[in-house]
Amino acid sequence: MGGGDTLKAHVGMALVQLFFGGYQVLTKVALNVGVNQLVFCFYRVSLAFIILAPIAFFLERRTRPPITKKLLLSFFFLGLTGIFGNQLLFLIGLNYTNPTYAAAVQPAVPVFTFLFTVIMGIERVNLLRYEGLAKVGGTIVCVSGAILMVFYRGPALIGDEEMENVAQIKISARGQQEASGWLINSLHNLGLDNFQLGVIFLIGNTCCMAAFLAIQAPVLKKYPANLSVTAYSFFFGVVLMVIASLFMVHESSDWILTQSEILAIVYAGTIASALNYAIVSWSNKILGPAMVSLYKPLQPVFSSLLSQIFLGTPIYLGSIIGGSLIIAGLYIVTWASYREKQATLGVTPHASSVSEPLIHEKSSDQGGHISSGSSSIS
Structure with missing residues (x-):
């Protein structure tokens, strides 16, 4: 790839994080209006599938x-x-917190992916080398930051806390009724408030994405068609959304959207899903997953700025400390993975004694597909 494509990939990855920051702010506005989360997800996933399916069909035909039963189960x-x-x-999670916290937790995705790949045997850690120790240490730092964000909020350092309290009061009765489900009530009985529950759900969101990446890596080795794998994933996502909606969405009025909700869904389906997936996939082929993952920490920065500008959301001490730990842990793990990749390619003299990199890449004779797929998507 030429230098022009490399520059475009760097700019593209920065734009991806900006687009995700915008998605979090727009979605928070829709949630405050009272949109049903499951309905929102269904519309977003359906729109992304409608966009991705024909593109994948024609570009990768x-x-x-061939599709096998095992591949369908993986999809x-x-x-x-x-x-x-x-x-x-x-x-x-976003409904109970704010865009700043939602973005601050997202850099944990590559670290939790590392944990799952170790458990599955995809990743090997050599504790006798600095890189292996750095991976374990970075993982501990990142998880500690996520835990800190759950249990410590701290004072508002930037913005007015009263404005956020007013915004929370404005959540509609429809949203309040949804929040009174059995799961939320059960967690409340454990002594957790809404904000702590929101961060727990966000951490669950990152764990799901990490599991997705860990499963996706071996799938792409057997089925090296990135867009098609993504389209199949969205297809089953739509099916699951439909099934869940039959049991959890009881009011027909929940499917009727306001103007702000439609705007948020269109943005989420086209920009935050279809476009961002395409940019990340293309950038991975040029920069490699290690460099692409370095852009993930930009998401909290963009989200904090946009939410402060458009929503007046305050920035708390807990988010700064916890988010800093998450970002620090991410960089430590990414640095160690990059060093291992360089050693594997023979750049360093101890290449034969290191473990494999965190995110594996396929050789060029397989078309240059990245086995991690969209490794930084939310």
Whole structure:
């Protein structure tokens, strides 16, 4: 790839994080109006599938391998974790917190992916090398930051806390009724308030995305058609949304959207899903997953700025400390993975004694597909 494509990929990845920041702010506005989270997810996933399916069909019609039952089962689990669980938990978490916290937790996705890949045997950690120790230490730092954000909020350092309290009061009766479900009540009985529950749901969102990436890596080795894998994942996500809606959405009025809700869904389906997935996939082929993942910490910065500008959301001490720990842990793990990748390619003299990199890449004779797929999507 030429230098022009490299520059475009860097600019593209920065724009991806900006687009995600905008998604979080727009979605928070829709949630405050009272949109049903499951309905929102259904419309978003359906729109993204409608966009991705024909593009994948025509662009990869000559490179798609035959579909097997095992692949279909893998696509189902991709839809369950990366589309259904990931997006629904994110919206519930965002509803109880704010865009700043929602974005601050997202950099934990690569670290939780590392944990799952170790458990599944995809990733090997050599504790006798600095890189292996850095991976474990960075993971601990990142998880500690996420836990801190749950249990410590602290004073508002930027913005007016009263404005957020007023915004929370404005949540509609429809949203309040949804929040009184058995799961929320059960968690409240454990002594957790709404804000702590929101952060827990956001952490669950990152775990689902990490599981999605861990499952996706071996799938892409057998089915090296990135857009098609993504489209199949969205298809099963739509199916699961429909099934869940039959049991959880009881009012027909929940499917009727306001103007702000329609705007948020159109943005989420086209920009935050379809476009961002395409940019990340293309940038991965040029920069590699290690460099692409370095842009993830920009998301909290963009989200904090946009939510402060458009929503007046305050920035708390807990979000700064916890978010800083998450970002620090991410960089430590990413640095160690990059060092291992360089060693594997023979750049360093101890290449033969290190473990494999965190995110594996396929060789060029397989078309240059990145086995991690969209490794930084929410």
